[in-house]
Amino acid sequence: MNPLLNKFETPFETAPFHLIKEEHFLPAIKEAIALGKSEIEAIKNNPEAPDFGNTIEALERSGALANKISTIFFNLNSAETNDKIQQLARDISPLLTEYGNDILLDQELFEKIKIVYQSKNTYDLTPEAATLLEKTYKSFVRNGANLNAEEKEKLREIDKRKAELALEFGEHLLKESNSYKMVISDENELEGLPEYIKEAAAMTAREKGEEGNWVITLDYPSYVPFMTYAKNRERREELFRVFSTRGFKNDENDNREIVKEIANLRFQRANLLGYKTHADFVLEERMAESPEKVKTFMTDMLNYAKPVAFKEVEEVTAYADKTEGLSNLQRWDFSYYSEKLKKEKFAIDDEILKPYFKLENVIEGVFKVANKLFGLSFKENKDIPVYHEEVIAYEVKDGSGDHLAVFYADFFPRKGKRAGAWMTSFRGQKKQDGEEQRPHVSIVCNFTKPTETKPSLLTFNEVTTLFHEFGHALHGMLANGTYESLSGTSVYWDFVELPSQVLENWAYEKECLDMFASHYETGEKIPEELIKKIKESSNFLGGYQTVRQISFGLLDMGWHSDDPTAITDVYQFETETIKETELFPVVEGSLSSCAFSHIFQGGYSSGYYSYKWAEVLDADAFDYFKEKGIFDKDTASLFEKHVLSAGGSEHPMLLYKRFRGKEPSIKPLLKRTGLIPLES
Known part of the structure; x- marks a missing residue:
């Protein structure tokens, strides 16, 4: 009996990890794909005239089983992988890619969608339903529905190869890291x-x-x-x-040819669909709209940040020279001396702060913030199965005491878990046939494990990471839409970081820190003087950090907003692309592209700028909270209603303006980062 194919007889129908074995995945995926295909055939063979319900909604509901199983599988491939799972990923990814493409390139199905789309003004659709129709039609067109048979076949080949290369890219980095x-x-x-x-x-x-x-x-x-x-x-x-040479060591894990091929395939795909470049294709469905707008935005930020960044580097260099006679500061020196300077300037460093940020207390802290803002409560539930003994599962209730979501927390590094921190869902939210499916959301981090003598104590950077991922989790947990493909974090990429980045702001506020930051040995609350210093030091290296992010954003645009066939030497190309952001002597042989997972393995290609874009939104949004009070219920309610619960139901700028009453301004971010004076 394959547990993946049966109804999950677990609390809240959570994934039965205790029953699932590796050998269950491939047959279950194959069966789920067959079911999905039969659901598509039923839509096509429906003798009634195509309408919103029997075509658009029916398509939205199809493939639910394949989606359910593949979500579990790929989450495990990120957080608890091994050789077997990686081999399965190589087998399963092409099957799913092919299944997805078969739907998107099905001419008969598209003709029905087209009929509904062309008569959309005759339906009385809700804004969310209108968005679903627009998104469905566009997704077909953007995936080649208007191509001829030969072009469609070419598109399939490109997508299959891209999926294989993305997996290979990630495996190379994991192997190098593990070895x-x-x-x-x-x-x-x-x-x-x-x-x-x-x-x-x-x-x-x-x-x-x-x-x-x-x-x-x-x-x-x-x-x-x-x-x-x-x-x-x-x-x-x-x-x-x-x-700094990961994926660039001229060995079996070298990623140079892979990144070139991925970029070229993306370019070919965009051309095939009638777009000038991959960035033009991607940005059609973003708040930023075009590569030109993105480049202008990044150049504006760079112009504000660069003079400040150079001053910061000069200050750190002078400090290294004064204290240790080191005048030729290199990249591998910067973190060390800037940390020492920060400690001297603000009498604060991670070692002073960490005792106040015991992991369990910080978790309790984010739960309290969620409670004060949105009325949520969290309770560990040991009956919910988990995929590793270190994972904790919580039941989440809303302000009325009703079930809202399941929340998984997976905090420590281990072999087979990829680096970094992320939020994901094991199940999305939707409403169907008078019933609602509530979400199962997870955050995965890599914090320092507790030892025999000390609990897990977080650096302040890790505290903000936890707040950040928890912001994404709230976006998933508070989802309140009809259609799963538009719910939770299913929003434009340059909007998706707003909920996560805005929540980080609370971690700097005394009113918030007082609720959870206490010394793990004495229980003493974090002193006000330290909170003041955390806030003062939060701008430390604001220019440098901005230039660094813009550097990654420009590199991403470099790969994707021009014809990449001209790129023969990856190293030379990268050096040229980011030269305006260089603050140090160039380290020969150091390269970011070959380990740039966000754009070559994750979903951020032509989208890395969105981190900074979302900072503009989050600084502006938090300005509003500060104006009204950081735990003001009315402001929180507006944010929940128009941002967190709304998902991708409407255009994000519309949603943001409903929350804020106006379009966002860049000024709060420039002030917060110390790039312009506070009083300007």
Whole structure:
């Protein structure tokens, strides 16, 4: 019996991870695809005239089983993978790509959709239903419905190959990350490292068969603290050079040919569909609308940020020279000396702050914020199956005490879990036939594990990461739409970061920190003086951080807003593309493109600018909260109604203006980042 094909007899019909085995996935996917195909045939064979219900809504509901199973599978491939699952991904991805393309390239089905679309003014559709119709019609056209048979076949080949390459790209990075270890046997080489990092490095050493030594890896919770605190410059340089050449070492994990091929396939696909470039194709369905607008936006930000960034680098360089006689500051020095300068300037660093941010307290903190703003409550439910013993499952209730969602939290690094932090859903939200399906939402992070002597204590950066991912989770949990494809985080890419980034603002406010930030040993609340310093230091390196983000955004646009066939040398191309954002001497051989998962494996191609774009929105939105009170119920209610619950039901600028009463202004972000004076 295959549990993936039966109704889930679990609390809230959550995924029965305790019953699912790897060998269940492929047969279940095949059966689900067959069912999905028969649902499509039923739409096509319906003798009645095509209308919104029997065509558009019927199509929206089709493939539900395939969607349910593949969602579980791909979430596991990110958070709990192994060789078997990776092999399955190589088998399953092309099947799903082909299934999706078969639907989108089905001429008979498209003709029915076209009839409904062309008579859309005769239907009395809700704004959400009108959006679904527009999105459905566009998705067919944008996927080749107007192409001839030969062109359609070409499109299928491109999509199949792209899916294979994206998987290969990610596997290369994971293999390289898993195989690298910097073994340290001399404790003197750990000078400057906080105790918790030493303990974690010793634990990693034990896991990797290096008992008695310390091991630093390329995982962020290992790499970032080492670069920030390790006094040993040679070791910092060694680690930096390995990290900054991921996917670019001329070995079996080299990604250069892969990124070129992905970019070329995207370009060919866009041309085939009548678009000038991949960026033109992508941005047609974004708030930003065109590559020109994106480039103008990024150039404007760069012009404000660059003078400030150069001053910041000069200040850190002068500090390194003054304290240690180091005048030729390199990239592998910057985190170390900027952290020391930050500590001196603000008498604050992660080591002072971390005792106040025990992971359990921070989780409690985000739950309290969700409760004060939106009335939500969270309760751990051990009856809900989880895919790894470290994952915690919660039942979430709304202000009336009714079931709202299931929330999974997966916080620690382990083998087979990709680096970074993300939010995902195991099940979306929808309303159908008088019933509502509530969502199952998950956040996955890689925080430092507790050790025998210390609980998991978060850096302030990790605190904001948790708030960020929880903001995405709220977008998923508070979803209140009719159609799953428009609910929750199914919004334009340059809008999707608003809920996550706006929530980060609460982590800087005394009123919020007082609710959860207390010393893990003494219970003492975080002192007001420290909160003041957190706020003061939040602008530290604001120019530098902005230039760094713009650098990634320009690199993304470089790959996707021109003809990439001219790119022969990836290194030369990248150096040229981001030269206006260089703040340091160029490190020969260091390259971002080959490890740029966001654009070559994730969904951010031609969309990396959206992080900054969403910052404009979030700074403007939080300005409104500050004006009214950060826990003001009316403002929270407006934000919930028009942003969090509305999903992609209407154009995001419309939704934002309903919440805010006006279009967003860039000024609050420039002030918050210290790029213009507060009083301007």
